[in-house]
Amino acid sequence: MGEKNLEIVQDQTATEPNGQISHLALDIGGSLIKSVYFCRSDSSGSGDDQDHECSANGGCAKKRPAIEGSLHFAKLETSKIDQCLETIKSMKLQFNGFVHQNNTIEDNTIKDTSFIKATGGGAHKFADLFKEKLGITLEKEDEMDCLVAGANFLLKAVRQEAFTYIDGVKEFVQIDHNDLYPYLLVNIGSGVSMIKVDGDGLFERVSGTSIGGGTFWGLGNLLTKCKSFDELLELSHRGNHRVIDMLVGDIYGGMDYSKVGLPSRAIASSFGKAISEDKELDDYKPEDIARSLLRMISNNIGQISYLNALRFGLKRIFFGGFFIRGQSYTMDTISVAVNFWSKGEAKAMFLRHEGFLGAMGAFVSYDKQRLDDLLAKESLQLQVRTSPPVDTDYQSPLNGESIENETINCIIHTA
Numbered sequence: 206m207g208e209k210n211l212e213i214v215q216d217q218t219a220t221e222p223n224g225q226i227s228h229l230a231l232d233i234g235g236s237l238i239k240s241v242y243f244c245r246s247d248s249s250g251s252g253d254d255q256d257h258e259c260s261a262n263g264g265c266a267k268k269r270p271a272i273e274g275s276l277h278f279a280k281l282e283t284s285k286i287d288q289c290l291e292t293i294k295s296m297k298l299q300f301n302g303f304v305h306q307n308n309t310i311e312d313n314t315i316k317d318t319s320f321i322k323a324t325g326g327g328a329h330k331f332a333d334l335f336k337e338k339l340g341i342t343l344e345k346e347d348e349m350d351c352l353v354a355g356a357n358f359l360l361k362a363v364r365q366e367a368f369t370y371i372d373g374v375k376e377f378v379q380i381d382h383n384d385l386y387p388y389l390l391v392n393i394g395s396g397v398s399m400i401k402v403d404g405d406g407l408f409e410r411v412s413g414t415s416i417g418g419g420t421f422w423g424l425g426n427l428l429t430k431c432k433s434f435d436e437l438l439e440l441s442h443r444g445n446h447r448v449i450d451m452l453v454g455d456i457y458g459g460m461d462y463s464k465v466g467l468p469s470r471a472i473a474s475s476f477g478k479a480i481s482e483d484k485e486l487d488d489y490k491p492e493d494i495a496r497s498l499l500r501m502i503s504n505n506i507g508q509i510s511y512l513n514a515l516r517f518g519l520k521r522i523f524f525g526g527f528f529i530r531g532q533s534y535t536m537d538t539i540s541v542a543v544n545f546w547s548k549g550e551a552k553a554m555f556l557r558h559e560g561f562l563g564a565m566g567a568f569v570s571y572d573k574q575r576l577d578d579l580l581a582k583e584s585l586q587l588q589v590r591t592s593p594p595v596d597t598d599y600q601s602p603l604n605g606e607s608i609e610n611e612t613i614n615c616i617i618h619t620a
């Protein structure tokens with residue numbers, strides 16, 4: 206396998222995914238399949254260009270061959286695995302480069318020796334299916350390894366990746382490459398993993414909780430009869446959680462419990478009012494239920510995250526995972542929880558490519574060593590261009606800024 210490295214560049218010509226796709230990585234989770242793939246631009250060099258590059262002082266050096274193109278991000282529900290297989294089959298995949306040389310798809314048949322990097326539980330669960338239907342071997346990468354590798358890569362390579370979100374104000378955080386570690390990475394997928402990250406490949410999964418994105422989606426489905434996750438989120442925007450949550454003021458006759466620092470508006474008991482009134486499920490508005498549920502889960506994750514940060518003396522907590530979906534209410538709730546419990550000591554930060562950490566990690570695992578060299582050059586910049594959704598039935602009514610189905614221009618250098 207030839208050595209390659211990946212450079213994210215700033216230019217104005219992001220490609221639509223109509224060129225040749227040469228590298229694909231998957232993260233097949235409990236709820237969603239995430240993919241990151243490299244699509245060569247039509248004008249891109251062949252990758253075996255051997256020209257020389259000469260500087261002003263007359264010195265010439267062999268130009269590093271480069272393949273230009275763009276990184277694409279897409280997601281699909283895991284329950285639609287058959288659709289995922291069909292899409293991969295119909296993609297103009299060319300397994301040159303990172304994978305086996307000259308291994309191309311002919312007549313939609315992929316040669317036996319083809320493999321793609323995959324992570325998440327589904328890389329194990331669906332390995333036989335990929336082999337049987339596409340003849341592709343899923344080369345499994347550990348999920349936690351990938352989450353950390355993806356987060357580290359994005360934090361270092363993308364200039365505006367991390368941001369805080371407080372009282373509706375989003376502020377990008379400048380990442381100092383020399384002062385990134387340690388931090389707590391909280392990935393809110395179907396369930397939640399909390400990982401203490403001390404460096405590249407240096408980490409420990411210190412905690413987790415089963416009350417995560419799958420809980421919100423699952424309970425939300427049962428309680429509101431929503432058909433999709435987006436519908437559930439959209440409902441929650443219109444709801445009022447105070448109708449269902451029991452507040453400190455409800456218990457203390459409208460007053461704060463100031464002796465222990467609890468304002469009257471603080472939630473004393475999530476869903477607590479639902480038991481104290483003689484009402485059935487149908488008596489509650491679905492939007493109020495959705496709002497209360499979103500708040501309960503976000504608050505709980507924020508609190509457990511803070512407690513783990515406290516355990517290890519960590520000041521920075523980065524939140525990823527598709528549960529967040531760039532939603533202001535979710536991010537605000539998590540930020541307030543971290544701020545409240547840490548008395549302002551710890552900071553919640555969010556990642557623009559929140560749901561793609563694992564897939565990005567699997568993608569960069571094609572080329573671990575060279576990537577570190579590249580990052581040391583600090584020459585990476587990002588160009589984000591939105592491409593049409595791959596998931597065609599996706600029509601978000603939401604105001605979030607989640608990165609889905611976008612492209613990033615980049616160059617792969619061959620050495």
Ligand SMILES: Nc1ncnc2c1ncn2[C@@H]1O[C@H](COP(=O)(O)OP(=O)(O)O)[C@@H](O)[C@H]1O
Nearest residue numbers: 234235236237394395418419422434526527528
């Ligand atoms: N379109 C969607 N369909 C289903 N769940 C979604 C969607 N968008 C966001 N989510 C949320 O994201 C969670 C999955 O996040 P993700 O990081 O992809 O985890 P996993 O790897 O477990 O699939 C879901 O449980 C749900 O809360």
Ligand SMILES: CC(C)(COP(=O)(O)O)[C@@H](O)C(=O)NCCC(=O)O
Nearest residue numbers: 234235394395396397398413414415
């Ligand atoms: C098992 C998992 C790592 C799978 O990852 P996911 O598909 O949820 O992203 C995750 O769901 C998890 O960490 N659950 C919490 C388990 C616990 O610590 O209690």
